[in-house]
Amino acid sequence: MNQAMNLPDPAVVAVEDIDVSDSRLYEQDAWRPYFERLRAEDPVHYVADSQFGPFWSITRFKDIVEIDSNFQDFSSEPTIVIGDLTEEMPLANFISMDPPKHDVQRKAVQGVVAPKNLAEMESLIRARVGEILDSLPVGETFNWVDEVSINLTTQMLATLFDFPFEERTKLTYWSDLATSTPEIAGGDTDPEERLAGLSECLETFTRIWHERKDDGVETLDLIRMLQRDPNTANMVDEPMEYLGNLILLIVGGNDTTRNSASAGVLALNQNPDQYDKLRANPDLIPSMVSEVIRWQTPLMHMRRTANKDVEFRGKQIRKGDKVVMWYLSGNYDETAIENADRFIIDRANPRHHMSFGFGVHRCMGNRLAEMQLRILWEEIMQRFSRVEVVGEPERVLSNFVRGISNLPVRVHPL
Amino acid sequence: MPTITLIEHNGTRHTIDAEVGKSLMMNAIDNSVPGIDADCGGACACGTCHCFVEEPWSSVTGGAELLEESMLGMRPDRAENSRLSCQIDVSDDMDGLVVRLPEYQM
Numbered sequence: 001m002n003q004a005m006n007l008p009d010p011a012v013v014a015v016e017d018i019d020v021s022d023s024r025l026y027e028q029d030a031w032r033p034y035f036e037r038l039r040a041e042d043p044v045h046y047v048a049d050s051q052f053g054p055f056w057s058i059t060r061f062k063d064i065v066e067i068d069s070n071f072q073d074f075s076s077e078p079t080i081v082i083g084d085l086t087e088e089m090p091l092a093n094f095i096s097m098d099p100p101k102h103d104v105q106r107k108a109v110q111g112v113v114a115p116k117n118l119a120e121m122e123s124l125i126r127a128r129v130g131e132i133l134d135s136l137p138v139g140e141t142f143n144w145v146d147e148v149s150i151n152l153t154t155q156m157l158a159t160l161f162d163f164p165f166e167e168r169t170k171l172t173y174w175s176d177l178a179t180s181t182p183e184i185a186g187g188d189t190d191p192e193e194r195l196a197g198l199s200e201c202l203e204t205f206t207r208i209w210h211e212r213k214d215d216g217v218e219t220l221d222l223i224r225m226l227q228r229d230p231n232t233a234n235m236v237d238e239p240m241e242y243l244g245n246l247i248l249l250i251v252g253g254n255d256t257t258r259n260s261a262s263a264g265v266l267a268l269n270q271n272p273d274q275y276d277k278l279r280a281n282p283d284l285i286p287s288m289v290s291e292v293i294r295w296q297t298p299l300m301h302m303r304r305t306a307n308k309d310v311e312f313r314g315k316q317i318r319k320g321d322k323v324v325m326w327y328l329s330g331n332y333d334e335t336a337i338e339n340a341d342r343f344i345i346d347r348a349n350p351r352h353h354m355s356f357g358f359g360v361h362r363c364m365g366n367r368l369a370e371m372q373l374r375i376l377w378e379e380i381m382q383r384f385s386r387v388e389v390v391g392e393p394e395r396v397l398s399n400f401v402r403g404i405s406n407l408p409v410r411v412h413p414l
Numbered sequence: 415m416p417t418i419t420l421i422e423h424n425g426t427r428h429t430i431d432a433e434v435g436k437s438l439m440m441n442a443i444d445n446s447v448p449g450i451d452a453d454c455g456g457a458c459a460c461g462t463c464h465c466f467v468e469e470p471w472s473s474v475t476g477g478a479e480l481l482e483e484s485m486l487g488m489r490p491d492r493a494e495n496s497r498l499s500c501q502i503d504v505s506d507d508m509d510g511l512v513v514r515l516p517e518y519q520m
Contacts, residue, residue, distance in 0.1 A: 065454065065457050065459050068459065069457065069458065069459045069481060071484070099484055099487075103484070103487050103488070106488060107487070107488070107490075110488060110490050111490040113520070114490045114491075114518060114520060115517075115518035115520060116517055116518055349455070351451060351453040351462075352453060352454070352455050356453070356460075358454055358457065358459035358460055359459050359485075360484050360485065360487075360488060362459070362460055362461065362488075364488070364520070366520060367518070367520045
């Protein structure tokens with residue numbers, strides 16, 4: 001699709017001309033019919049010419065699971081987004097590595113977000129969520145994204161890193177910079193600003209590392225956990241690896257939870273019967289949280305690169321081809337999820353979605369995300385009979401992060 | 415019908431009459447045994463049906479294959495007797511099998 005032109009009519013465009021890398025599809029929330037057609041007519045779909053060069057789209061749930069599980073044929077190197085890296089800053093992190101190196105690095109940080117450790121943070125997170133909700137301007141219209149979603153995830157990140165609380169907005173800033181350049185995901189961040197921001201991020205965390213090293217403090221935070229693990233105890237000596245993994249942890253905990261925190265409000269407003277169901281039975285919160293994560297699909301795709309020529313569903317994928325797994329499409333695949341286009345908070349198997357990906361790169365923070373959103377909704381339901389959406393949501397221009405930038409709401413106390 | 419016992423991390427025992435030909439994971443889910451999430455539905459792709467096979471049963475259940483091994487490798491609580499229960503197909507010779515469930519799935 002030509003970026004200068006309007007989006008083509010999904011009902012009449014030739015299937016071979018459908019290009020789902022066009023980030024306007026997500027900014028305008030217009031993606032549904034295009035993916036419906038791809039799943040039905042051309043589920044393994046080739047685009048010869050896009051803003052990001054030629055690429056394959058995998059659009060059905062089962063096919064995505066198969067590609068995601070096959071790290072031998074479909075590599076996560078050199079990067080896992082559709083746009084190629086144009087790096088003066090060659091970040092190294094395990095999401096863009098294949099086994100065995102991936103496994104070593106991931107194992108070193110995985111335990112940090114194990115549910116056993118998370119339980120120790122629950123009361124602190126709950127207290128901070130409570131403070132955010134108690135300070136909301138009752139009777140006024142405000143942007144839920146700024147006041148709650150961003151504030152919440154920024155505080156969470158500061159808590160997880162034990163980052164100086166008064167400087168916590170830097171974490172969100174760095175995270176946004178890392179994922180939003182035009183080349184990487186069709187966003188609008190200036191690459192030079194990105195470079196400067198990421199350099200500042202590295203300097204800050206290098207200083208924190210040295211301050212914390214051997215200071216004997218027993219708190220549970222991600223930096224000290226890296227320092228304690230023999231596999232990562234010297235990670236600071238490999239700056240691009242340290243920064244890469246920091247960014248991975250920051251991005252992983254930022255956009256994803258932020259946009260799910262906004263999406264829950266939107267979904268419940270668009271489906272008032274489900275909001276009624278939730279009010280009648282708040283025990284549905286954990287299952288609603290999983291449904292929100294599916295419904296939103298905060299990261300819409302992951303990319304692989306073919307390691308060799310592979311025939312897949314009758315299509316000839318060549319060595320070096322980009323293969324993009326559209327989780328957003330898989331999550332709305334009727335053949336895998338019943339009534340996939342509907343938001344249903346009491347599904348029989350709500351965790352059966354692909355927002356966390358599958359295979360060795362599956363999101364390691366999945367239980368942390370679920371916990372944060374569960375606490376948020378438990379605390380919302382304690383305070384408000386309704387969080388009412390009072391205007392049209394505005395969405396982010398990206399083909400990677402499915403984001404909501406403005407969600408005007410009013411809150412109605414119990 | 416083989417009888418299989420799954421022991422939750424808190425010690426609660428669940429003894430089920432398992433169906434031959436189905437995976438241990440599906441049998442656990444069908445019998446509402448808590449502690450197995452099985453997010454991916456049995457595709458060896460999420461690692462949330464992790465269990466520990468008690469001896470002397472490892473020779474009967476067999477070992478993990480490559481993909482399962484790579485998924486198990488991601489578990490912080492991985493042990494020598496770790497398996498993904500979706501990759502254990504229940505057979506008649508598993509009558510009496512005992513598996514323990516982990517503290518958490520992720």
